[in-house]
Amino acid sequence: MREDTNFEQAVRHYLVGFSLALFLTLVPFGLVAWGELSRPATLMFIGTFGLIQVIVHFRYFLHINFKEQKREDLLLILFSTVLLSIMAGGTIWIMANLAHRMHV
Amino acid sequence: MSSDTLKYPGLNLGSGHGSDHNKAETKIFGFWVFLMSDLIIFGLMFATYVTMNNPMSYAGGPEPKDFINLPSAFAQTMLLLISSLTFGFAGLAIRFKQSLVRANFWLIITLLLGIGFITLELFDFVDMFEMGAKPSRSGYLSAFFGLVPLHGLHVTAGCIWILIMLIQLRVFGLNAVTKVRLLCLALFWHFLDIVWIGIFSIVYLGGVA
Numbered sequence: 286m287r288e289d290t291n292f293e294q295a296v297r298h299y300l301v302g303f304s305l306a307l308f309l310t311l312v313p314f315g316l317v318a319w320g321e322l323s324r325p326a327t328l329m330f331i332g333t334f335g336l337i338q339v340i341v342h343f344r345y346f347l348h349i350n351f352k353e354q355k356r357e358d359l360l361l362i363l364f365s366t367v368l369l370s371i372m373a374g375g376t377i378w379i380m381a382n383l384a385h386r387m388h389v
Numbered sequence: 390m391s392s393d394t395l396k397y398p399g400l401n402l403g404s405g406h407g408s409d410h411n412k413a414e415t416k417i418f419g420f421w422v423f424l425m426s427d428l429i430i431f432g433l434m435f436a437t438y439v440t441m442n443n444p445m446s447y448a449g450g451p452e453p454k455d456f457i458n459l460p461s462a463f464a465q466t467m468l469l470l471i472s473s474l475t476f477g478f479a480g481l482a483i484r485f486k487q488s489l490v491r492a493n494f495w496l497i498i499t500l501l502l503g504i505g506f507i508t509l510e511l512f513d514f515v516d517m518f519e520m521g522a523k524p525s526r527s528g529y530l531s532a533f534f535g536l537v538p539l540h541g542l543h544v545t546a547g548c549i550w551i552l553i554m555l556i557q558l559r560v561f562g563l564n565a566v567t568k569v570r571l572l573c574l575a576l577f578w579h580f581l582d583i584v585w586i587g588i589f590s591i592v593y594l595g596g597v598a
């Protein structure tokens with residue numbers, strides 16, 4: 286994305302992001318408050334909507350774009366994401382596995 | 390020509406700001422390095438929370454279902470989401486060189502929304518303490534109070550930073566230095582909203598689903 290040089294266009298950009306984020310927030314809250322889905326299905330929805338909302342925030346509020354961004358900026362963000370998934374994912378995996386073995 | 394190329398991640402000042410736009414590049418990159426290391430801290434607090442979110446770590450104490458106040462969590466989510474939008478407007482007022490009054494107006498609205506968020510969160514914590522859900526009660530609650538108030542402290546720091554920027558805008562006006570500081574603050578604020586998505590999804594919604 287190239288930066289909008291037109292004020293109305295830039296405002297619209299933020300409003301689009303806000304509307305998407307609002308929708309992605311309201312649906313999981315509604316599902317939890319009034320939904321009839323099973324717990325695993327609800328958790329799936331919460332996780333999916335949360336991930337999409339993170340991407341929406343990065344795209345519309347933090348103005349990150351894969352095409353036009355400078356390479357080193359993207360590398361910083363992607364490298365941090367990889368580190369985070371290894372450390373957080375690894376922790377959860379190992380500890381869940383351990384808990385499972387302790388209970389058997 | 391209807392657009393500028395991006396020089397740094399986040400809202401760009403744009404070529405209309407001349408050398409201020411170019412000078413911002415290194416500072417903004419440095420601030421992103423900080424944000425990403427902060428992201429790792431939050432990520433590991435999330436990992437700890439998820440690990441601790443099981444019956445063994447509740448230690449017979451309060452479970453998420455017992456103390457989570459969903460309406461309050463929803464109100465906090467809305468306050469923070471709207472404050473991201475209003476901070477966006479403050480950034481645009483500066484990028485498009487509108488009056489300083491307008492930038493100040495949006496910054497003050499953002500500040501009030503941030504204070505509203507912290508207030509609601511503190512009320513939640515008071516309720517929790519009254520029902521005995523203290524950090525020392527169980528490993529699970531320690532993890533909870535490690536993660537959620539850490540975000541709350543960040544928002545508090547963000548509010549203080551907004552206050553400082555309002556003063557700086559009054560004293561120095563908009564110059565190369567204050568512009569970059571506002572851009573960094575905007576990144577920080579939007580970043581906190583992203584962390585909150587994780588908190589309301591994993592802690593609050595995941596806790597009562």
